[in-house]
Amino acid sequence: MTTPRVLFWHRRDLRLTDNLGLAAAAAISPAVTGVYVLDPQVISPSEHLLPMAPARLWFLIESLIELQQRWRDAGSRLLVVEGDPVQLLPQLAERIAAEAVVWNRDVEPYARERDRQVAQRLQADGRKVVVDWDQLLIAPELLKTGGGDPYRVYGPFLRNWRGQVQAKQPVTVPAPAGLVDLDPAAVPSGEPLMARRDSHGFKGTELCPCRPGEAAAMQQLTSFCDGALFGYEPDRNFPGVVGTSYLSAALSVGTLSPRQAWSAAQEAREQARSEEQLHAIAVWEQELCWREFYQQALFHFPELSDGPYREQWRRFPWENNEDWFDFWREGQTGMPIIDAAMRQLNQTGWMHNRCRMIVASYLVKDLICDWRWGERAFMELEVDGDLAANNGGWQWSASSGMDPKPLRIFNPATQASKFDAAGDYIRQWVPELRHVNTKDLLSGEIGALERRDYPEPLVNHKTQQAKFKALYATIRS
DNA sequence: TTCAACTTACG
DNA sequence: GTAAGTTGA
Numbered sequence: 001m002t003t004p005r006v007l008f009w010h011r012r013d014l015r016l017t018d019n020l021g022l023a024a025a026a027a028i029s030p031a032v033t034g035v036y037v038l039d040p041q042v043i044s045p046s047e048h049l050l051p052m053a054p055a056r057l058w059f060l061i062e063s064l065i066e067l068q069q070r071w072r073d074a075g076s077r078l079l080v081v082e083g084d085p086v087q088l089l090p091q092l093a094e095r096i097a098a099e100a101v102v103w104n105r106d107v108e109p110y111a112r113e114r115d116r117q118v119a120q121r122l123q124a125d126g127r128k129v130v131v132d133w134d135q136l137l138i139a140p141e142l143l144k145t146g147g148g149d150p151y152r153v154y155g156p157f158l159r160n161w162r163g164q165v166q167a168k169q170p171v172t173v174p175a176p177a178g179l180v181d182l183d184p185a186a187v188p189s190g191e192p193l194m195a196r197r198d199s200h201g202f203k204g205t206e207l208c209p210c211r212p213g214e215a216a217a218m219q220q221l222t223s224f225c226d227g228a229l230f231g232y233e234p235d236r237n238f239p240g241v242v243g244t245s246y247l248s249a250a251l252s253v254g255t256l257s258p259r260q261a262w263s264a265a266q267e268a269r270e271q272a273r274s275e276e277q278l279h280a281i282a283v284w285e286q287e288l289c290w291r292e293f294y295q296q297a298l299f300h301f302p303e304l305s306d307g308p309y310r311e312q313w314r315r316f317p318w319e320n321n322e323d324w325f326d327f328w329r330e331g332q333t334g335m336p337i338i339d340a341a342m343r344q345l346n347q348t349g350w351m352h353n354r355c356r357m358i359v360a361s362y363l364v365k366d367l368i369c370d371w372r373w374g375e376r377a378f379m380e381l382e383v384d385g386d387l388a389a390n391n392g393g394w395q396w397s398a399s400s401g402m403d404p405k406p407l408r409i410f411n412p413a414t415q416a417s418k419f420d421a422a423g424d425y426i427r428q429w430v431p432e433l434r435h436v437n438t439k440d441l442l443s444g445e446i447g448a449l450e451r452r453d454y455p456e457p458l459v460n461h462k463t464q465q466a467k468f469k470a471l472y473a474t475i476r477s
Numbered sequence: 478t479t480c481a482a483c484t485t486a487c488g
Numbered sequence: 489g490t491a492a493g494t495t496g497a
Binding site: 153290 | 482483484485486487488
């Protein structure tokens, strides 16, 4: 009698270490084969889904190439195929005679419907399907208010989440080893990965601060928790300072797990030498909670991805000036802090989170442009583009989301003065303004002579803010 | 049912 | 100080 074969389907968990689904698969049998499906719906521009940025495609491909090596080191292999998972997975399971197929759950509406169809077909063929949560510290079903409803507000969610995490004390599981490979005769032909490696179209692979692959993610985590984490608060606020983890892409494609991140933070707590440092660690832990808050929000309210959560925002009379939007996207608005941030994103695939809030507020509240245009633009450019986090962030900026709050209007000049006081960040990304004095650089009020070829400001913040408020008054109930 | 709380940021 | 009204206990 032969060992039963198990198929493990990687999706947003591109690692062997601390992969709960993979550990479950290896517990069934050492004869585990991995598969990743390059789904054209996900990796190519499509009508219904938000696009995947070239930067993210690069990160994905490189992470997969490393993952294949790790599978070989573990004794088995990772197959990479291209096509529709609903067709391909049942075919592959049949071909390798898999008794069980295992994967980790996702929160995105497209993924959930896809997974439902895949599971249905596999089960119809008599195969066992094993799925559970891996990409969240606490499963979304376990986080409910006293009334049994999902949370709509971050604060109460944080209290519940933190309590459950502390009670659970998340631990990581090791990578499987000594796996049993397929019979060579059963290995399907075709390998689309290397062809994709040179065709992702991303030019900023050297500049991007997020590094692909499981090993690089662990290195980044270790060095962050050894240094910048202790000063995370307040350093995280300053885009010109290396004060954040740059782990967003790794957490999004799953080259790093949230348990690994949490555990590293707990080890750092042991090393902390002051209340300030402990507080800084707590603030980073809260950022991990934001990630889970937005994922559980999308899980319980999938309609978030279709547009504004609050009904009245569906009738907001946006200006939607396409020229303004293009200037914003390219970093040519004439407001230096905005242009610096958008150029950082265009060139490196990544933007500092403080700047994401500033440019989002500017697009929505100053240019009076539909936040969904900005949501799509971010997904087209970001190495860490993630539906739940990106949609949550844009709805937050647009004031159309779940949190009860006043109308949030950032003053870009005030933001620049507070968080890039010396103008270092602006000068780095808008080099043609390096000669301009800091005061003018921050305010954006630059004389024609000094400005040279740099554009005049598209709009005046004060008048646009007044205009936005007037338009907002028309949709208030 | 009442009432505190709300990623603050702006002026 | 004020925004702005909804959430959650």
